[in-house]
Amino acid sequence: MKSRKIGLHQFMAVPAFALYAVFFIYPLLKGIGLCFTDWDGIKAAHFVGLRNFIDFFHDQRALSDIRTTVLFTLGSAPLLNIVGLVYALLMNSEFRGKSIARMCIYMPAIISPLIMGYIWYFLLQPGRGFLYHFFDGLGHPEWFGNWMGNYKSALLVIVLVNVWQYAGMTMVIYLAGLQGISRDLYEAARIDGARWVDGFLHVTLPLLGPSIRINVITNIIGSLSVFDIVMSLTGGGPGYQTETLSIYIMRMCYGSKTGYSVAVAIILFLIVLIPVAASSWLMRKKEED
Amino acid sequence: MKRRKAAALFMALAMATGTLAGCGGAGNQPAAESKVSEPVEETAGAEETDDTQKESETGQADSGEKVNIKLFTGKIETIDVMNEIIESFNKSQDRITVEQEYQKDASNIIKIKFASDEVPDIMTTYEQGFVDEGKYMDISDQNEWWDRMSPDMKAACTDVKTGKTYRVCTNMTMAGFFYNKEIFNELGIEEFPGEWNEFVAMLEKIRTEKPDVVPWFIFGSEAWHLGHLIEFIPHGYVKSNLGTIEAKKAMLENDQEALKFADSDGPMAVFAGNMKELQDKGLINEDILTATNDNCVQDFVSGRTAMFSNGMWAISSVLEASPEMEDKIGFAPYPAYMQGSSPVVLSAEDSGYSISATTEHKEACIEFMNFLFLPENQQKYCEVAKAPSAFKDVTAKWAPEAVVSEVSAALDGAVNIGFTNEKPAGFSGDDAGRMLQGLFAGQYTPEQFAEAYTDAWNDGMGSAGDEEQ
Numbered sequence: 001m002k003s004r005k006i007g008l009h010q011f012m013a014v015p016a017f018a019l020y021a022v023f024f025i026y027p028l029l030k031g032i033g034l035c036f037t038d039w040d041g042i043k044a045a046h047f048v049g050l051r052n053f054i055d056f057f058h059d060q061r062a063l064s065d066i067r068t069t070v071l072f073t074l075g076s077a078p079l080l081n082i083v084g085l086v087y088a089l090l091m092n093s094e095f096r097g098k099s100i101a102r103m104c105i106y107m108p109a110i111i112s113p114l115i116m117g118y119i120w121y122f123l124l125q126p127g128r129g130f131l132y133h134f135f136d137g138l139g140h141p142e143w144f145g146n147w148m149g150n151y152k153s154a155l156l157v158i159v160l161v162n163v164w165q166y167a168g169m170t171m172v173i174y175l176a177g178l179q180g181i182s183r184d185l186y187e188a189a190r191i192d193g194a195r196w197v198d199g200f201l202h203v204t205l206p207l208l209g210p211s212i213r214i215n216v217i218t219n220i221i222g223s224l225s226v227f228d229i230v231m232s233l234t235g236g237g238p239g240y241q242t243e244t245l246s247i248y249i250m251r252m253c254y255g256s257k258t259g260y261s262v263a264v265a266i267i268l269f270l271i272v273l274i275p276v277a278a279s280s281w282l283m284r285k286k287e288e289d
Numbered sequence: 290m291k292r293r294k295a296a297a298l299f300m301a302l303a304m305a306t307g308t309l310a311g312c313g314g315a316g317n318q319p320a321a322e323s324k325v326s327e328p329v330e331e332t333a334g335a336e337e338t339d340d341t342q343k344e345s346e347t348g349q350a351d352s353g354e355k356v357n358i359k360l361f362t363g364k365i366e367t368i369d370v371m372n373e374i375i376e377s378f379n380k381s382q383d384r385i386t387v388e389q390e391y392q393k394d395a396s397n398i399i400k401i402k403f404a405s406d407e408v409p410d411i412m413t414t415y416e417q418g419f420v421d422e423g424k425y426m427d428i429s430d431q432n433e434w435w436d437r438m439s440p441d442m443k444a445a446c447t448d449v450k451t452g453k454t455y456r457v458c459t460n461m462t463m464a465g466f467f468y469n470k471e472i473f474n475e476l477g478i479e480e481f482p483g484e485w486n487e488f489v490a491m492l493e494k495i496r497t498e499k500p501d502v503v504p505w506f507i508f509g510s511e512a513w514h515l516g517h518l519i520e521f522i523p524h525g526y527v528k529s530n531l532g533t534i535e536a537k538k539a540m541l542e543n544d545q546e547a548l549k550f551a552d553s554d555g556p557m558a559v560f561a562g563n564m565k566e567l568q569d570k571g572l573i574n575e576d577i578l579t580a581t582n583d584n585c586v587q588d589f590v591s592g593r594t595a596m597f598s599n600g601m602w603a604i605s606s607v608l609e610a611s612p613e614m615e616d617k618i619g620f621a622p623y624p625a626y627m628q629g630s631s632p633v634v635l636s637a638e639d640s641g642y643s644i645s646a647t648t649e650h651k652e653a654c655i656e657f658m659n660f661l662f663l664p665e666n667q668q669k670y671c672e673v674a675k676a677p678s679a680f681k682d683v684t685a686k687w688a689p690e691a692v693v694s695e696v697s698a699a700l701d702g703a704v705n706i707g708f709t710n711e712k713p714a715g716f717s718g719d720d721a722g723r724m725l726q727g728l729f730a731g732q733y734t735p736e737q738f739a740e741a742y743t744d745a746w747n748d749g750m751g752s753a754g755d756e757e758q
Contacts, residue, residue, distance in 0.1 A: 042418040126575075
């Protein structure tokens with residue numbers, strides 16, 4: 001009877017497995033196969049061994065894109081966590097209009113990043129955007145620079161827009177973690193003479209461990225694979241200066257280097273995997289300690 | 290309990306079947322079509338077909354049987370007029386039904402369609418790589434179309450490698466400088482300069498005498514526009530210098546001895562130096578890296594810019610923004626910028642239609658294209674596309690009279706260049722445009738730009754070459 005039950009249960013998992021197989025396992029295996037070929041999307045593919053991977057490390061544009069992607073992640077992932085946590089702490093306290101504030105913070109996260117990028121583009125456009133006219137109205141148009149016209153400021157703008165958009169998402173996870181911490185612990189800490197900072201450092205942060213882990217990991221993954229916000233704000237420009245690895249993969253894929261683009265996608269997967277695995281291991285180790 | 294188990298089992302089966310049902314569609318389709326589509330064996334084939342095949346989505350090519358033709362387009366401006374023509378065609382007979390599919394990113398989407406065997410019967414996208422792979426049907430023998438076409442346009446439609454034709458271009462398009470005649474008249478500029486030095490002097494005159502007017506507006510946030518500048522100016526020089534066919538051959542064979550892209554006094558470095566000079570002198574808009582096409586149109590119609598470079602497709606947006614511009618639009622060729630060269634103007638094929646080499650409905654496709662190419666349909670088409678017809682027997686009011694005469698004068702007074710379809714598959718016009726963005730952002734000196742351009746060109750050619758081994 002037990003074995004019949006297991007058989008039925010296994011069978012009922014078939015639809016889910018079929019979906020997983022069709023939309024994940026098959027493309028993954030197909031992709032792994034393609035990364036060893038010179039397929040250009042038009043002609044027949046030929047096996048080229050590891051040439052695509054070797055070419056990647058000699059490709060200056062790709063290496064520059066890695067630098068941009070990593071710099072973006074180093075700016076975006078920590079800021080998202082800090083801003084998200086600050087928002088969550090605020091939302092966990094009592095004040096009037098909390099629901100409206102929470103909605104305002106979370107709303108950008110549900111708008112398409114592509115649309116968000118275009119909105120910010122028209123806000124920030126030099127000489128024409130809303131912010132330029134605002135500063136012009138104040139009599140100081142010179143305060144507004146061509147922030148999307150050079151590498152450093154364009155990258156900073158992309159980081160800030162990304163943080164502004166997704167901090168709400170991070171906040172929700174932190175807020176759920178904060179609401180799971182018993183008030184008694186803070187009460188006990190206060191009786192022992194702990195200040196707010198002590199309570200935060202010795203009660204809140206340790207008990208937020210699982211939330212921090214989820215947020216750090218998802219933010220690293222999201223930041224390393226960033227695409228749409230960059231595409232809509234700068235298009236990877238000027239030139240290729242703010243191009244990220246995801247944009248590079250897309251452009252190579254449609255630029256008659258499909259096999260190579262799959263190899264770069266696998267390299268991106270490994271680039272994402274390393275910090276995610278490291279941070280996950282570090283945080284788990286700290287929690288165990 | 291048993292009933293619940295049975296229900297659960299049924300649901301699991303239904304979901305599994307539903308999930309996997311879509312997976313085999315593409316592979317089955319050609320098999321169903323292949324039985325029915327060879328026009329020569331129509332009668333015998335028809336007798337063998339069963340009811341299921343007759344009801345298949347793609348239908349039957351036999352006379353009297355239903356045929357569905359898929360037309361794939363990336364031309365947003367002609368969607369409505371094509372729908373109108375298609376509707377008339379579908380109503381005019383009951384055997385062939387044409388469906389139009391528009392995709393904004395058509396040149397990339399078509400690659401997916403080819404890769405997944407979902408090839409449309411007729412398409413507006415055309416790429417040398419697909420020509421080389423035999424993806425398009427040879428339509429060289431469609432003399433009823435070619436006889437009506439201007440010889441230049443027929444030549445432009447012909448593949449240089451094979452000498453065969455794989456597409457019919459219904460229109461011509463031109464590109465050059467659109468300028469505001471009112472501003473030019475106010476400044477006493479009677480003639481658009483034909484030499485680069487005179488051109489720069491003219492821009493300086495505009496800058497000095499009308500400080501609020503941007504002499505030349507470049508909307509550099511859109512990589513395609515910068516790519517077009519390279520296509521029309523330095524590539525234009527190569528084509529005018531070598532001749533259209535020789536230039537095409539040099540590009541196909543990547544003959545850098547002839548192209549001279551990397552030379553410090555070659556077309557790329559000189560062009561890049563000229564553009565940097567204009568930027569340094571403030572003769573182009575400051576916001577070149579963030580300006581959009583819409584910004585350009587708005588500034589042009591409001592008199593905040595004197596001129597911009599674009600193709601005929603820009604007319605409709607200018608007139609839409611300000612119908613009063615109708616008599617104020619001037620059109621001029623690109624001035625000669627290399628020693629001993631001549632001004633150039635793009636006069637190229639546009640709006641091409643190709644038939645898939647693997648279509649099962651060749652006769653039906655041709656029947657539809659015969660209808661599409663009827664003079665009365667082409668007249669409507671040209672007026673919407675804002676481009677003159679490539680057919681000699683089609684007269685259309687594709688632009689205001691004043692613009693048409695300006696364009697005619699420009700074509701008469703300059704070397705007419707075609708569009709480069711022979712670029713490396715791995716180095717698109719947008720890629721070239723992004724490199725020019727880099728130049729304006731200070732990433733390259735003119736010499737570095739020429740070298741980087743040549744490297745990217747060679748790399749694009751190299752990847753194509755490797756695949757042919």
